Amino acid sequence: MAPIPGSGLAKGLAVTLRTMTKKSVTAQYPDTQPDLPPRTRGVIGLFEENCTVCMLCARECPDWCIYIDSHKETVPAATPGGRERSRNVLDRFAIDFSLCMYCGICIEVCPFDALFWSPEFEYAETDIRDLTHERDKLREWMWTVPAPPALDPGAEEPKELATARKTADKLAAQQAPPATEPHADEQARAAEQPTRPQGDSKQQTDQPKPEHPTPGAPKPEQEGPE
Numbered sequence: 001m002a003p004i005p006g007s008g009l010a011k012g013l014a015v016t017l018r019t020m021t022k023k024s025v026t027a028q029y030p031d032t033q034p035d036l037p038p039r040t041r042g043v044i045g046l047f048e049e050n051c052t053v054c055m056l057c058a059r060e061c062p063d064w065c066i067y068i069d070s071h072k073e074t075v076p077a078a079t080p081g082g083r084e085r086s087r088n089v090l091d092r093f094a095i096d097f098s099l100c101m102y103c104g105i106c107i108e109v110c111p112f113d114a115l116f117w118s119p120e121f122e123y124a125e126t127d128i129r130d131l132t133h134e135r136d137k138l139r140e141w142m143w144t145v146p147a148p149p150a151l152d153p154g155a156e157e158p159k160e161l162a163t164a165r166k167t168a169d170k171l172a173a174q175q176a177p178p179a180t181e182p183h184a185d186e187q188a189r190a191a192e193q194p195t196r197p198q199g200d201s202k203q204q205t206d207q208p209k210p211e212h213p214t215p216g217a218p219k220p221e222q223e224g225p226e
Helices: 007-020 056-060 105-109 135-142 159-175 184-192 198-206
Strands: 043-046 066-075 085-096 115-118
Touching: 043 135, 056 066, 056 105, 085 135, 105 115, 115 135
Parallel strands: none
Antiparallel strands: 043 115, 066 085
């Protein structure tokens, strides 16, 4: 059966009419920022304090887009008679994002958690040479790294947290003063007061108290034996 002339145009117009009545779902970027998932691979942030210049990230990078420079410094001995140590000090940490393929191998092999994924993606440049970002720029992206997801409430507490909590409770118990022990001044005051025998206490309370004479009054005469 031969197709009816103009049927294709009619179908196309029908699709257009149905689409015109629906709400648009297109996000007008950059006026509307996209709602990115938390594990978006946008850019790599550097936490410089954790970097030990082990060079694992640069060696494992399949694109060779990580550049690291460092020098060694001598650390004096911490205790008298100890031995001096040498450590690596980071001078340069740069990533060429024009070569990076966002595989995440450098983040996975880092043993000290110095590299993190950031959802930041607005770092386009007009010159390809400006896509090599130094450690200062990578450090700024570190503050855009989202927080890790919450732990499972039914999971066991890490041993490090349990040990730290026990140590803190023990130190707090040692520093807190005991509640039942009296103060030193109260003990000294109690030691200075004389002790009274139990037998004399009742006898002294039964006797009437002598009246104090008024100044200038005559003393009462004492009756002698007849």
